[in-house]
Amino acid sequence: MAEGISTPRVFRGLVPDGWQNMTFEPFREGVEICHLTRGGPDVALLRYAPGASVPRHRHQGLEMIIVLSGSQSDENGRYMTGDVVLNPEGSEHEVWSEDGCTVLIQWERPVAFVG
Numbered sequence: 001m002a003e004g005i006s007t008p009r010v011f012r013g014l015v016p017d018g019w020q021n022m023t024f025e026p027f028r029e030g031v032e033i034c035h036l037t038r039g040g041p042d043v044a045l046l047r048y049a050p051g052a053s054v055p056r057h058r059h060q061g062l063e064m065i066i067v068l069s070g071s072q073s074d075e076n077g078r079y080m081t082g083d084v085v086l087n088p089e090g091s092e093h094e095v096w097s098e099d100g101c102t103v104l105i106q107w108e109r110p111v112a113f114v115g
Contacts, residue, residue, distance in 0.1 A: 009037060019045050019068055019102060028054055043106045048072065053096035056115050061108025063087040070101030 012018070022045060024032035030052025034045040041061075048070070065072070065085040072079050074093040079085050087093065092114060 011036065014104075015068065017069075019104070028052075041106055041108045043104070045102060046105055047102045048097035048100055050098065050100040051096075052100070053094065055113055056092060056094040057111035057113045058092045059087050059089055059107070059111055061089050063105065063107040063111075066104040068102045068104055070097060070099050072097050072101045072103055 027033035030049040
């Protein structure tokens with residue numbers, strides 16, 4: 001292996017439903033997180049209880065979300081299982097889930113909460 005190249009991390013069977021057996025920890029009220037990688041870019045699973053939300057925040061880098069189950073909403077729409085959402089650097093939104101959901105999320109840099 002060449003110097004500076006690391007071994008890939010593999011999560012076999014994560015999709016379509018292997019994520020259900022992952023270990024989650026509290027993130028925000030009604031939202032749990034399972035970190036898959038840290039240190040930028042970060043990758044995690046977020047699990048929202050029905051009615052849970054994340055306050056308004058600004059993206060400091062690109063964020064990608066894949067909805068694995070349920071639905072997630074923001075001011076721009078409602079995203080269903082299988083949807084992919086790209087939130088560009090500088091964009092702002094509040095996020096909620098009426099019926100609960102689990103998403104796979106990747107972000108370049110942490111968000112900045114606003115207002």
